Amino acid sequence: MSRRPPPHPADGRADRVVPPSGFTARLTAFSAAAMAFLAVFALALALAAGRLADRWQDALEGTATVRVSAPPDQMAAQVRAVLGILAQTPGIAAARALDPAAQRALLAPWFGPDLPLESLPLPAMIEVTGEPAGFDSEGLRMRLAAEAPGAVLDDHGRWRRPVVVAAERLRLLALGAILLIGATTAAMIALAAQAALAANRQVIGVLRLVGARDAYIARAFVRRFTRRALFGAAAGTAAGTAAVAALPATGEAAGLFAGLGFAGVEWVLPLTIPGLAAIVAWAATRAAAFRLLRELP
Amino acid sequence: MIEFRNVTHRWSGVELLGEVSLRLAPGTFHFLTGPSGAGKTTLLRLAYGELVASAGEVLLFDQDRRRISRDDLARIRRRIGIVHQDCQFLDHLTLSENVALPLLVSGRTAGPEAAALPELLAWVGLAPRAEARPPELSGGERQRAALARAIILSPDVILADEPTGNLDWEMSLRLLTLLVELNRMGKAVLIATHDLNLIRAVKAQVPARVLRIRDRRVQLAGAEL
Known part of the structure; x- marks a missing residue:
């Protein structure tokens, strides 16, 4: 039997009272990693679509052609x-x-x-x-x-405007995809948290017996799930950013895909994904924990 | 500290306890007897607020249980030491961590109670087992650990449900001696048991009232006890 040094009671890590649960831990970390990976691509797509819309808009406003027959x-x-x-x-x-x-x-x-x-x-x-x-x-x-x-003015609006509108719609779609990814992450983490809470009813019963407040019990679960989501999302973001960076250069001929990726300070934006995932996990787990704790006698 | 005023409790329409009036005042010692299924555990669960009475009033430290918020109930539980029939431990923590759990959840991990943990473990004869996990403990060790956990915050009331069920006679007497000592310090003690020898042994040391549950009603037991 493995032995640990005698624990000192002055151990303030509340989340230790929750037993390690492999399945929900892996599910949370994997969900956060996968969603962060997808979020990086959705973010890159949104930025590329935005750049394309701006470029076409500038061109639309700046040039025209007069055709003389x-x-x-x-x-x-x-x-x-x-x-x-x-x-x-x-x-x-x-x-x-x-x-x-x-x-x-x-x-x-x-x-x-x-x-x-x-x-x-x-x-x-x-x-x-x-x-x-x-x-x-x-x-x-x-x-x-x-x-x-015999002269006809063509301000390019007839054919460029739909492209600008399409690029703007694509940007909105990509931003919508990011929101959906966030909502899906919240739902999956809430489900995993709920499974962990349900599996630990006995632990919750013991904690209540010894005078633990609901906030204390919830905090023990919330900390654990937030940390898992943060680490999972960090790994997913790193992989997604590396994949975007590794996209082959296609030149102007590729249109939208020529700009797919991050430029300049935009490379900082993916770094916000793990933090956002942690906030989503915190809120989702907290809501799930308090809901279940209210239901328990 | 804990008072039942004409309390009735039903579950799914079936009456489990009826018209119970009881007062656990400081320094009192009560035994609760009755056959299995009589309602002893239900009465204890009402006494520490896990159940809410269907009718009547249960006052916990002068507050009506129905009006106590969840947070306040948690604080009240820190003033009630509970020894459960099935002990209820967290199996992933060591014995000393389990015993120290009330300190952890109440944020008193640096106070005198925490410093006294080794002494408390030694007192219940579990110092050598401090690092053991609950599944590695015998029934008697689990019950002693449960008692240590129940008293580590120096509660005002101690409620114990068959605390000596898995103990030999010698250990049972040691445990009861501890409860008697705590009672002499002014704590209210209520023990649910059907061990009449145990009751007699305690009654020889302190004036204890013996209550019997019969036909869902609580009565004062006769002189034979």
Whole structure:
């Protein structure tokens, strides 16, 4: 039989009165670890979606294109007229007509690099860069219609706005997933705590017999479950953060996934997950403990 | 300190105790006898507030049990030493930790009671077993440990349910001598037992009242005891 040194009664660790329970301990630690791992990914996704939405929003507000369609002999005059209008329009910082090489580069992904531009009836493209305050696109559209009928202003809103909305929705979904993960963690830890409390009815009976208050009994369980959740979540967070850091670089071609991860100070955010898990475990165990203690005679 | 005023207790409509009036005043010594199932344990559970009477009043230190909050009941229990029939220990703690449990839960781990723990264990003859776990103890050792735990906070009232059930005669007398000593110090003692020899042995030392439960009613026992 293993022997320990004689215990001194001045041992204030209240949670020692609760017998070690392997199953609920493992369940709590594992749940907290798994949920923290998922929370790291949900957090990375929320941040990436947020960054993407901001990037697209900035691009939407900052640039526009004027497309000029005209017979070849009138094209140069039309382009000059449009550039003149743009130069006079308040809120426009710069306007530049794309030269054939730039147009060829734009079309190369679809038609290859050897596209004979001169033989195709392509419209001229004018790239417009707005000032931070923006410009009156409706007013510009009306002036172009009056003075350069072949010119059409495209402020990119039609196709970029849905993408921005989608990215914002994705951010909300990721934040919702974090809340769900938190709620699931609370539910699982509350269940584990309730199982531990129910399995320790006899212990609770003895503690009450010797004059323990409900708060003392609850504290013994709460401390234990909070500590388990903290350690489990710390392990899960470490694994999740390492997995995010190890994601392969995909470049801009990957769109959203190119930004999946943390940047700069964002790496600090996962560190809050174990603390939050501990707070969730504390609240869930405390609520479960007091509920059960109220039910017991 | 503990008073029953015309107390009746029912469970699922069945009367377990009826019209009990009883007063455990400081310095009194009571025995409670009766056959198994008569209601001795029920009366003890009412006396330390685990059960709430169906009718009548149980006063614990002048407070009606029905109006005592859970926290106050816990504090009151620290003034009542309880020796249960089945002892009830925490098996993962050592014997000395179990005996010191009332000190731990009441935050008195640094007081004179804590310092006196080794002495108390020696007094009940369990010093060599201080590190043993409850499952390793014999029935007699468990009951002595339960008594040590019940008195470690120097309670005002001691309630014991068949405290000598697993003890030999010599150990029973030692334990009763301790209870008599505590009674002489002004503690109220109530022992539920059906061991008449034990009752006679105590009555030879202190004036003890013997109560008998018959037909769910508590009566003063006759002169034969």
